[in-house]
Amino acid sequence: MTPAFSCLLLCGLLSAPALADEADISNFLNGHWGIGSDQGGTRFFELTWQPEARWRFDNGGRLTGITRLRWQTVAGMRPTDMERDSYSTASRPILTSDTSELELRELYYERGMGDWYLTLGKQQVVWGKTDGLKVLDVVDPQSFREFILEDFDQSRIPLWTLNAEYAIPDWMGGDWTLQLLWIPDQSYHALPKPGATFAFHSPRLVPRPPPGVGVRLNAPKRPDRLIRDSDIGLRLSGFVAGWDLSLNYLYQYDNRPALYQRPVSGPLPILEITPKYHRTHVIGGSFSRAFGDWVIRGEMGYFSNHYFLDSTPGADQGLAQSAELSYVLGMDWSGLANTFISAQLFQSWLPHYHAGITRPRLDTSLTLLLRRAFWNDTLTAELLWIANTRDGDGLLRPKLRYEWRDNLETWIGMDLFYGDRSGLYGQFDDNDRVTINVRYGF
Amino acid sequence: MTKTVLILSSMLLTSLGTAAANLPDGDEIARRINARDEGLSVVRDLTMRMTDRRGKSRTRETRGFRKYYGEDKRTVIFYLSPKNVKDTAFLTWDYADPERDDDQWLYLPAMRKVRRISASDRGDYFLGTDLTYEDIKLETRVSIRDYHRKTKGEDEVDGHPCYLLESTPVDAKTARELGYGKVEQCVDKEIWMTRRARFWDTKGKPLKTAYFRDIRKVQGIWTQHRIEVENHKTGHKTLFLFSHVDYQTPVSDKWFTRDALRRGL
Numbered sequence: 090m091t092p093a094f095s096c097l098l099l100c101g102l103l104s105a106p107a108l109a110d111e112a113d114i115s116n117f118l119n120g121h122w123g124i125g126s127d128q129g130g131t132r133f134f135e136l137t138w139q140p141e142a143r144w145r146f147d148n149g150g151r152l153t154g155i156t157r158l159r160w161q162t163v164a165g166m167r168p169t170d171m172e173r174d175s176y177s178t179a180s181r182p183i184l185t186s187d188t189s190e191l192e193l194r195e196l197y198y199e200r201g202m203g204d205w206y207l208t209l210g211k212q213q214v215v216w217g218k219t220d221g222l223k224v225l226d227v228v229d230p231q232s233f234r235e236f237i238l239e240d241f242d243q244s245r246i247p248l249w250t251l252n253a254e255y256a257i258p259d260w261m262g263g264d265w266t267l268q269l270l271w272i273p274d275q276s277y278h279a280l281p282k283p284g285a286t287f288a289f290h291s292p293r294l295v296p297r298p299p300p301g302v303g304v305r306l307n308a309p310k311r312p313d314r315l316i317r318d319s320d321i322g323l324r325l326s327g328f329v330a331g332w333d334l335s336l337n338y339l340y341q342y343d344n345r346p347a348l349y350q351r352p353v354s355g356p357l358p359i360l361e362i363t364p365k366y367h368r369t370h371v372i373g374g375s376f377s378r379a380f381g382d383w384v385i386r387g388e389m390g391y392f393s394n395h396y397f398l399d400s401t402p403g404a405d406q407g408l409a410q411s412a413e414l415s416y417v418l419g420m421d422w423s424g425l426a427n428t429f430i431s432a433q434l435f436q437s438w439l440p441h442y443h444a445g446i447t448r449p450r451l452d453t454s455l456t457l458l459l460r461r462a463f464w465n466d467t468l469t470a471e472l473l474w475i476a477n478t479r480d481g482d483g484l485l486r487p488k489l490r491y492e493w494r495d496n497l498e499t500w501i502g503m504d505l506f507y508g509d510r511s512g513l514y515g516q517f518d519d520n521d522r523v524t525i526n527v528r529y530g531f
Numbered sequence: 532m533t534k535t536v537l538i539l540s541s542m543l544l545t546s547l548g549t550a551a552a553n554l555p556d557g558d559e560i561a562r563r564i565n566a567r568d569e570g571l572s573v574v575r576d577l578t579m580r581m582t583d584r585r586g587k588s589r590t591r592e593t594r595g596f597r598k599y600y601g602e603d604k605r606t607v608i609f610y611l612s613p614k615n616v617k618d619t620a621f622l623t624w625d626y627a628d629p630e631r632d633d634d635q636w637l638y639l640p641a642m643r644k645v646r647r648i649s650a651s652d653r654g655d656y657f658l659g660t661d662l663t664y665e666d667i668k669l670e671t672r673v674s675i676r677d678y679h680r681k682t683k684g685e686d687e688v689d690g691h692p693c694y695l696l697e698s699t700p701v702d703a704k705t706a707r708e709l710g711y712g713k714v715e716q717c718v719d720k721e722i723w724m725t726r727r728a729r730f731w732d733t734k735g736k737p738l739k740t741a742y743f744r745d746i747r748k749v750q751g752i753w754t755q756h757r758i759e760v761e762n763h764k765t766g767h768k769t770l771f772l773f774s775h776v777d778y779q780t781p782v783s784d785k786w787f788t789r790d791a792l793r794r795g796l
Contacts, residue, residue, distance in 0.1 A: 530614030
């Protein structure tokens, strides 16, 4: 996407097209300030302007456009600190300077036609029922600019998608919807560059060359055939006898690249790393149901083909291939007024495992969320705890949110990583921070 | 003299007893309230203005759809403003069968997911207002199974004569769930709509008072257009204003689905 085209879109979103019968325009200004909780100092300072527009047409159709202009001053968190090759040219944000980027977040037309509902364009497609961790929410890739700290709504990378839904009422004792997805947009997870604040260090995720060996990171080998390399998804979701159910299937390029390693001999030995994307089938399902004060929910996904780092000497380019079975079981409790407690068990299992793989065969994480609202929901206190039981590391996120006025809210929070620095969360133990946030809508 | 006083007292008591006997009993009033025509379906806008004890106000604008399916009822509410909560939506499938829990879903735009929520928190306050989820669900009706009722007498609200209906939860568990130890409603004698409701908490202390005003016919159906609620414990108030009430435009079943929550208005 060219800068000129993006600017045109941004301007276009701010003025209602003449063809629309009704226009609804919103703007959000966000300010985020992060201070190191150990040694102080600004860890990030970011301003975001997100204009959103929705136009309604006489025929019942709607056109929605959302853009985001983000300005970040602190080195390590700037747009230039992110790998950009993982985006397709149609979805890549525009660097407007070293410290700012402009992104067309969403632009889609939607319309119901009888039992069909079509959504065409750049959009977010969200599957699954988990909070904070993802199993089936893999249709769209994610930016790891702030690891998993950023709201998924903001970190998810919307894709150009044909999304067709077909309603099937009164079938097999319930109401069902069949969703068909065709995604010709070849964008994948956006990862921080080496040296960025949230660049991955854990040996689970990135190769560690022997001492004295340099690293050369090549450009990723990415699919580039519009039709043949597109992703296809299917979801059947329904409500039967009190149960919310879904069956999901996705044929996609795994959003995580396999990191192929090749030693290059010479006066200065080098480990050459080439990211490459592979196809995988994802088969899964989800459920949820309320029982009195409780809601139980869960989801499961089987990934036919994942690549993991393999430290076994002589391993094929430092990689091992295995299927992966992941699932989450969650319970929400709201038996006390204005209080919400939620716990989740997340497990991931590799059927084809050997000792050289740098992650455990069975990986287990737990999450606990405590939330209580005060003063007619104007003040909310929250604590989120995510822990990996295998590595003993985790993340604590206390947060206090206050709604000052209808369109103005602020929150102060902390992101506290702990545990072994080789762990998924412990690798960011130096990134603990206090955050102050302001959000204004108009 | 003493004999005269006794006779007069006896006559007065007899007279009062006769008057009380002429009043409809509590269950009859409840039956009349619930027998009112509410229309098969309705579309309406609702503005909720919440004001705290310091005078700080927040306003929510919504559009709601409600439709009966026999004795069962489905209700969906979409938030239109302010921007920070716009597109939030709440769906309830309310079953007449007392053994069956309602099904409820909430769509939060920041999550981009329709979330199943427990229906048991009916005593929780509805999205920051001073009415509970149960109050919102019942609308102008009363719950038969949750209360014992008796008629206390007569009163008047805004010049409208009404019966005083006192309702007490059937047991302590129900009282805790509802958050009320007692409810006293002033029910209009002519149109069988509540004009005023006083609520006490489970410890017997005054909790809140609600006035139901601007009641007028819309398409032949008596309809409240203004509810004023004040919480005596917190000093918080909520003003509910109904507008664009329409009982006649057909409401599609598609509004009452999880897909509709996600897609919004």
